[in-house]
Amino acid sequence: xxxxxSFTKPLLETPFHERTYEACYNNDWYRWAGxxxxxxxxxxxxxxxxxRNTAGVLDITPMHKYDIKGADAIKFVDKxxxxxxxxxKSGQVMYIIWCNEDGNVIDDGTVFCFDSxxxxxxxxxxxxxxxxxxxxxxxxxxxxxxxTIAALAFQGPLSCKILNLLNVKxxxxxxxxxxxxxxxxxxxxxxxxxxxxxxxxxxxxxKNEDAISVWDSLFKFNRDYKVLPAGMNALEMVRVEAGFxxxxxxxxxxxxxxxxxxxxxxxxxxxxxxxxxxxxxxxGKKNLVDLKKKTLTxxxxxxxxxxxxxxxxxxxxxxNKKEIGIVTAGMWSPSLKSNIAFGYVDKDHMKIGSKVxxxxxxxxxxxxxxxxxxxxxxxxxFFNPPRRHKVPAEI
Amino acid sequence: xxxxxxxxxxxxxxxxxxxxxxxxxxxKVLVIEKNEQLGGLSNYVDSLSYISEEVxxxxxxxxxxxxxxxxxxxxxxxxxxxxLKINGNKNIEILQTNASESDQxxxxxxxxxYDLFARTLRSFMFxxxxxxxxxxxxxxxxxxxxxxxxRLLGKKNMRELLRVIGLNIADDLEDNITDNILKGLLSNEAxxxxxxxxxxxxSILNLLYNQATNNSIFRINKYNTHSFxxxxxxxxxxxxxxxxxxKKVEKINISNQNVNSVLLDTGEEIQTSSIISNVDPxxxxxxxxxxxxxxxxxxxxxxxxxxxxxxxxxxxDFENEIKINNLDTxxxxxxxxxxxxxxxxxxxxxxxxxxxxxxxxxxxxxxNKNKLSANIYFIPYLINSxxxxxxxxxxxxxxxxxxxxxxxxxxxxxxTPNDIEDKYNISGGHWxxxxxxxxQLLMMRPFYGSSQYSTPINGLYLCSAGTxxxxxxxxxNGINAAKQLLKDNRNE
Numbered sequence: 001x002x003x004x005x006s007f008t009k010p011l012l013e014t015p016f017h018e019r020t021y022e023a024c025y026n027n028d029w030y031r032w033a034g035x036x037x038x039x040x041x042x043x044x045x046x047x048x049x050x051x052r053n054t055a056g057v058l059d060i061t062p063m064h065k066y067d068i069k070g071a072d073a074i075k076f077v078d079k080x081x082x083x084x085x086x087x088x089k090s091g092q093v094m095y096i097i098w099c100n101e102d103g104n105v106i107d108d109g110t111v112f113c114f115d116s117x118x119x120x121x122x123x124x125x126x127x128x129x130x131x132x133x134x135x136x137x138x139x140x141x142x143x144x145x146x147x148t149i150a151a152l153a154f155q156g157p158l159s160c161k162i163l164n165l166l167n168v169k170x171x172x173x174x175x176x177x178x179x180x181x182x183x184x185x186x187x188x189x190x191x192x193x194x195x196x197x198x199x200x201x202x203x204x205x206x207k208n209e210d211a212i213s214v215w216d217s218l219f220k221f222n223r224d225y226k227v228l229p230a231g232m233n234a235l236e237m238v239r240v241e242a243g244f245x246x247x248x249x250x251x252x253x254x255x256x257x258x259x260x261x262x263x264x265x266x267x268x269x270x271x272x273x274x275x276x277x278x279x280x281x282x283x284g285k286k287n288l289v290d291l292k293k294k295t296l297t298x299x300x301x302x303x304x305x306x307x308x309x310x311x312x313x314x315x316x317x318x319x320n321k322k323e324i325g326i327v328t329a330g331m332w333s334p335s336l337k338s339n340i341a342f343g344y345v346d347k348d349h350m351k352i353g354s355k356v357x358x359x360x361x362x363x364x365x366x367x368x369x370x371x372x373x374x375x376x377x378x379x380x381x382f383f384n385p386p387r388r389h390k391v392p393a394e395i
Numbered sequence: 396x397x398x399x400x401x402x403x404x405x406x407x408x409x410x411x412x413x414x415x416x417x418x419x420x421x422x423k424v425l426v427i428e429k430n431e432q433l434g435g436l437s438n439y440v441d442s443l444s445y446i447s448e449e450v451x452x453x454x455x456x457x458x459x460x461x462x463x464x465x466x467x468x469x470x471x472x473x474x475x476x477x478x479l480k481i482n483g484n485k486n487i488e489i490l491q492t493n494a495s496e497s498d499q500x501x502x503x504x505x506x507x508x509y510d511l512f513a514r515t516l517r518s519f520m521f522x523x524x525x526x527x528x529x530x531x532x533x534x535x536x537x538x539x540x541x542x543x544x545x546r547l548l549g550k551k552n553m554r555e556l557l558r559v560i561g562l563n564i565a566d567d568l569e570d571n572i573t574d575n576i577l578k579g580l581l582s583n584e585a586x587x588x589x590x591x592x593x594x595x596x597x598s599i600l601n602l603l604y605n606q607a608t609n610n611s612i613f614r615i616n617k618y619n620t621h622s623f624x625x626x627x628x629x630x631x632x633x634x635x636x637x638x639x640x641x642k643k644v645e646k647i648n649i650s651n652q653n654v655n656s657v658l659l660d661t662g663e664e665i666q667t668s669s670i671i672s673n674v675d676p677x678x679x680x681x682x683x684x685x686x687x688x689x690x691x692x693x694x695x696x697x698x699x700x701x702x703x704x705x706x707x708x709x710x711x712d713f714e715n716e717i718k719i720n721n722l723d724t725x726x727x728x729x730x731x732x733x734x735x736x737x738x739x740x741x742x743x744x745x746x747x748x749x750x751x752x753x754x755x756x757x758x759x760x761x762x763n764k765n766k767l768s769a770n771i772y773f774i775p776y777l778i779n780s781x782x783x784x785x786x787x788x789x790x791x792x793x794x795x796x797x798x799x800x801x802x803x804x805x806x807x808x809x810x811t812p813n814d815i816e817d818k819y820n821i822s823g824g825h826w827x828x829x830x831x832x833x834x835q836l837l838m839m840r841p842f843y844g845s846s847q848y849s850t851p852i853n854g855l856y857l858c859s860a861g862t863x864x865x866x867x868x869x870x871x872n873g874i875n876a877a878k879q880l881l882k883d884n885r886n887e
Binding site: 075079080100101130133134136137138280281283284286 | 652681685686687688690691692693694695698844851
């Protein structure tokens with residue numbers, strides 16, 4: 001018998017850990033799905049600047065990856081998500097969200113189509129239970145392949161150029177939301193033109209044993225281009241600028257929320273464009289049809305805030321100082337030189353251009369400075385450069 | 396393609412009751428039954444059933460009450476059997492027993508207590524259960540009247556009801572009586588047909604619920620099940636209900652969340668806009684409707700709905716007329732229970748928990764001359780394997796040999812929960828199409844999202860024992876489902 005036990009099991013290390021450990025000057029780790037991921041390598045602003053000006057490398061191995069295999073693979077995903085995926089082609093990626101029966105959002109993610117019998121879903125939260133229950137009655141097998149695939153996000157304006165320099169053939173012609181197999185420094189990798197930064201960028205999926213070689217090759221031209229590894233703090237900055245929302249940060253996943261009024265439907269999150277009510281039956285359709293007819297009582301919007309102090313955790317008010325909502329994510333954007341945030345507002349302030357007020361508590365040398373800042377409601381997508389969509393990409 | 400106003404899947408008693416009600420209103424009704432014989436599981440009932448007076452009134456049926464005196468004999472290994480005489484529900488008399496005077500007194504007191512509580516529950520048994528948060532006035536009124544009924548019991552009784560309703564039967568029995576046979580006799584009524592032992596919480600609720608639906612603590616009633624079945628069959632015939640037996644529905648075709656047609660195993664498709672399914676909820680949703688038309692949460696609840704059957708049926712033919720040792724022959728017309736004490740039941744239940752055969756099972760049986768028909772428990776439903784029927788028979792034989800001597804078994808047939816599942820298409824072969832436990836009762840029967848006989852599919856209704864008020868031959872499920880359908884059609 002093995003009698004040895006310990007009270008704590010250390011966090012798992014990703015296949016890139018040998019390198020991320022070396023690079024992580026701060027030794028500051030974030031816990032993501034049981035893995036150690038660097039929160040900040042040395043300086044968040046520097047890592048952010050790399051992502052916006054050259055390229056940043058993010059270890060996204062802990063992303064949950066579910067293989068959907070079987071004759072009903074597409075039918076199954078179509079039943080799961082609110083978008084019509086029946087037309088998905090091999091090599092295509094689709095951004096998807098899925099809801100529970102009440103029409104409240106559980107999680108978002110991307111689906112990769114290898115062929116009509118094999119799809120793969122990537123998402124931030126664990127969903128195997130939900131997928132397996134959804135698979136009842138379909139000829140599919142859902143398998144959690146998270147641990148078998150190592151992944152890096154390679155994001156930034158020079159990402160295509162560097163991949164091109166690395167002899168990744170034809171990479172510039174890969175369209176946004178498509179993926180293909182490539183050869184990178186002698187390793188077979190899958191590269192998709194997707195990402196969480198709202199800029200030109202790629203996600204690289206490889207075998208665990210090729211991880212170090214792939215990591216090293218991305219830094220090969222660093223004498224000229226200064227590619228930096230980027231941590232979760234820098235990722236948080238770029239994703240807010242890009243207008244991407246995150247479960248359990250900007251909304252509670254319907255599978256995890258304990259209080260029913262904390263769940264959010266796609267219309268409240270500004271994701272109505274992802275809901276196709278004319279497609280075949282999917283989980284939540286019945287209630288989403290009703291919800292679409294109702295006027296929204298609250299909505300997640302983008303906020304452009306007066307001043308330069310980030311409105312993290314602020315409460316939002318109308319001009320009569322009546323509480324109307326809360327800020328879910330806020331930051332000073334160095335690229336846009338503006339103070340931006342996501343926040344929930346009530347039905348009278350959803351329109352673009354509406355004025356609301358944020359009460360910001362800004363810590364200043366052991367004292368709070370209370371700021372009453374005017375905000376205007378804007379689109380959530382703050383940062384969206386043309387190079388992000390350009391085909392062929394800039395090399 | 397043939398077309399009907401309403402199709403009823405399954406010709407069990409509830410299906411036939413629903414067909415009678417709907418055809419009376421001038422609907423063109425078709426009943427499809429998988430087996431040759433109509434009536435489904437109600438054919439299994441050896442005793443008399445409690446058929447709700449409301450059902451008899453609604454359908455205008457008159458069946459003769461069985462006026463015979465009824466007896467319940469609890470068999471004891473030392474052959475000092477206990478015999479009860481049942482006159483109606485309240486009047487229970489102990490004819491012979493080994494128990495002390497005070498035990499007898501307390502036993503009757505206990506039965507009267509349960510009877511009082513069961514009558515309180517009875518008032519919500521035969522109505523459509525209220526739906527929580529529906530906002531409808533009748534639903535709110537029903538919830539209020541439920542609370543009021545309990546409050547009207549008086550302070551002392553209300554407290555006692557609230558104390559025992561979640562309790563296990565063994566605790567309450569041990570508080571009041573000492574005689575093992577009497578304890579076993581009442582425990583039998585609390586655990587038979589369930590996945591509960593005498594010490595499982597909720598067994599008192601099950602006892603009260605059984606008592607409320609059957610109007611009798613020992614489930615002995617006044618109406619002959621078979622004459623009831625004959626009467627409803629006649630009504631169906633009179634109202635031109637088409638009944639097709641030996642045909643199985645393979646699938647319910649649905650378009651845009653509306654019922655469209657049914658597909659039979661013969662390949663025929665029959666068009667309809669309304670279906671009442673007398674098939675158990677699990678089979679209805681997972682096999683007939685198909686998961687693709689239902690929300691994942693709903694599928695999850697369907698999957699988790701507990702339907703593991705625990706009772707097997709055995710029919711034994713003896714060579715000669717059966718006599719029970721040390722028991723007067725005039726009691727032979729009654730019911731026999733072999734569950735000699737709480738420990739015995741609990742041990743039988745333990746095996747069930749691990750999907751094993753109890754080597755010392757409990758028995759409940761009826762005798763008709765040289766025929767004996769028994770319910771044996773606990774015989775768990777098995778997934779992917781089958782029970783050794785020879786072993787079941789030899790276990791039963793070992794028990795019967797104690798009481799039936801100088802008689803030979805000529806033949807026997809055993810139907811385990813697995814056989815019942817195959818024959819009647821009931822998931823898990825469960826008596827009541829699903830455990831009768833607190834989370835699967837009233838507005839939660841069969842589960843959230845499917846209460847009040849309706850389903851997420853427009854035009855599809857449930858009327859099986861998987862709906863409120865559950866199992867037993869009452870006919871209430873059929874009537875309520877039919878009424879709900881008629882109401883919805885009126886509102887359209």
